[in-house]
Amino acid sequence: MEVHAQLATVTKIFCSCPIEVGAEPNSRTCPVCLGLPGALPVLNKRVVELGARAALALGLEIQETSIFARKNYFYPDLPKGYQISQYDRPFSANGELTIMTADRDEHGHAREWRPMKIQIERMHLEEDAGKNVHEGLPETDRFSYIDLNRAGTPLGEIVTKPDFRTSWEAYDYVNHIRRALQWVGASDADMEKGNLRCEANVSVRRVGETIFNNKVELKNLNSVRFMQKAIEFEIERQIAAHESGEGVNQETRLWDEKNNVTRVMRSKESAHDYRYFPEPDLQPLKVTAEFISRVKSEMPEMPETMRERFQATYQLSYTDAAQLTHERELAEFFETTARITANPKLSANWILGEMTRELNNAGISAADSPITAEDLAELLVTIGAAKINNNQGKEVLVEMFATGKTAPVVIGEKGFEQISDTTAIEGIVDQVIAANSSNVDAYRGGNEKLFGFFVGQVMKASQGKANPKVVNDVLKQKL
Ligand SMILES: [Zn+2]
Numbered sequence: 337m338e339v340h341a342q343l344a345t346v347t348k349i350f351c352s353c354p355i356e357v358g359a360e361p362n363s364r365t366c367p368v369c370l371g372l373p374g375a376l377p378v379l380n381k382r383v384v385e386l387g388a389r390a391a392l393a394l395g396l397e398i399q400e401t402s403i404f405a406r407k408n409y410f411y412p413d414l415p416k417g418y419q420i421s422q423y424d425r426p427f428s429a430n431g432e433l434t435i436m437t438a439d440r441d442e443h444g445h446a447r448e449w450r451p452m453k454i455q456i457e458r459m460h461l462e463e464d465a466g467k468n469v470h471e472g473l474p475e476t477d478r479f480s481y482i483d484l485n486r487a488g489t490p491l492g493e494i495v496t497k498p499d500f501r502t503s504w505e506a507y508d509y510v511n512h513i514r515r516a517l518q519w520v521g522a523s524d525a526d527m528e529k530g531n532l533r534c535e536a537n538v539s540v541r542r543v544g545e546t547i548f549n550n551k552v553e554l555k556n557l558n559s560v561r562f563m564q565k566a567i568e569f570e571i572e573r574q575i576a577a578h579e580s581g582e583g584v585n586q587e588t589r590l591w592d593e594k595n596n597v598t599r600v601m602r603s604k605e606s607a608h609d610y611r612y613f614p615e616p617d618l619q620p621l622k623v624t625a626e627f628i629s630r631v632k633s634e635m636p637e638m639p640e641t642m643r644e645r646f647q648a649t650y651q652l653s654y655t656d657a658a659q660l661t662h663e664r665e666l667a668e669f670f671e672t673t674a675r676i677t678a679n680p681k682l683s684a685n686w687i688l689g690e691m692t693r694e695l696n697n698a699g700i701s702a703a704d705s706p707i708t709a710e711d712l713a714e715l716l717v718t719i720g721a722a723k724i725n726n727n728q729g730k731e732v733l734v735e736m737f738a739t740g741k742t743a744p745v746v747i748g749e750k751g752f753e754q755i756s757d758t759t760a761i762e763g764i765v766d767q768v769i770a771a772n773s774s775n776v777d778a779y780r781g782g783n784e785k786l787f788g789f790f791v792g793q794v795m796k797a798s799q800g801k802a803n804p805k806v807v808n809d810v811l812k813q814k815l
Pocket residue numbers: 348351352353364365366367368369370488
């Protein structure tokens with residue numbers, strides 16, 4: 337797997353042009369990112385910091401010295417005629433990452449989660465190229481357009497060893513990478529927005545074979561799901577090609593999401609000769625041990641560690657803990673709620689149930705929730721104390737979510753406050769008994785079915801606010 341992750345800087349890697357999605361084409365450019373003769377690149381320090389966070393999040397070793405290199409090739413969106421990348425001395429290397437993966441049933445549901453070790457060969461730093469535009473502009477049948485706003489955007493390219501054996505392992509790996517990078521703030525890692533791009537190299541071999549057969553590089557994978565489907569398709573296609581004797585060509589194929597097939601983009605007769613050589617305009621990049629330890633000290637607790645801690649500390653199931661640590665804001669939301677309520681299970685249930693439903697309906701993440709963890713905790717404490725019941729609590733939460741009001745305000749507005757005060761309920765029970773003397777006699781004469789009638793009368797008289805348990809107790813005693 338090769339994953340390109342755009343590092344979340346404000347400006348480009350070798351110049352101070354801002355990175356802005358949707359800006360007018362070619363308006364965020366300067367002599368450096370346009371590749372004009374004599375323009376000199378200067379490394380953005382923030383790229384090194386975010387690169388270091390990414391490397392540590394993926395279990396990579398940051399190299400004391402790395403070297404930028406020119407990768408020479410011609411392409412219209414690469415005005416310099418070369419890309420500044422790294423070659424034999426990458427920024428980080430020798431990573432070992434443990435991911436959770438599972439086989440899936442025919443509906444795509446995970447069977448059993450198991451840990452899996454992935455060797456990450458390297459993550460190097462490089463600049464992105466510009467973009468060729470073939471749509472949405474006049475006469476695209478005759479012209480291609482070039483937008484260089486993206487040229488010079490910082491990327492980390494993450495390359496693994498050939499460790500994957502199924503499409504779902506690759507799927508779980510990319511999801512792991514995506515979350516890890518978002519978690520540490522190194523990248524927005526959104527595949528749909530193109531700031532996380534994956535390429536999968538696929539080959540098949542018979543059980544017992546030790547060499548790798550011709551591989552196919554898959555591109556144009558715009559979501560993790562498309563990637564998984566493309567790999568699955570490609571595995572089947574290659575098996576059929578081998579078995580029919582036709583064989584598999586070394587080539588690049590694109591995923592055609594309309595027809596659910598891969599198509600040839602270009603064939604690769606041999607490995608490209610990019611004629612890499614050290615970039616003469618940039619010094620070797622040296623990072624100190626102090627720098628690395630500072631970045632380490634600023635790293636948040638990683639999701640896997642947090643998940644294990646949630647399971648151990650709060651006695652949550654693997655599934656609950658995994659879901660809560662899917663997103664950093666959600667995990668923090670849970671911890672705050674659990675701490676205030678002192679009831680982790682109740683907090684987890686509400687956050688994964690009602691809260692998640694509201695968030696999904698609104699299409700927002702926990703970070704943008706109109707209900708704070710403190711607000712939710714206040715509601716849960718009210719429910720825990722049986723001042724309102726579960727269903728009322730759900731109604732209150734929906735209203736809190738829609739209006740941003742706190743639990744006590746909504747409970748007051750809805751008139752949900754339960755009467756649990758025994759003296760007050762005794763008063764109501766006395767009235768009901770006095771007003772229904774014939775039924776009282778019948779009940780005392782043995783017609784125990786009438787008990788429900790009395791409960792109903794008391795609830796009616798209290799406008800539904802009496803605590804049913806207290807009502808039962810008081811009625812039994814008085815009757
Ligand atoms: Zn620039």
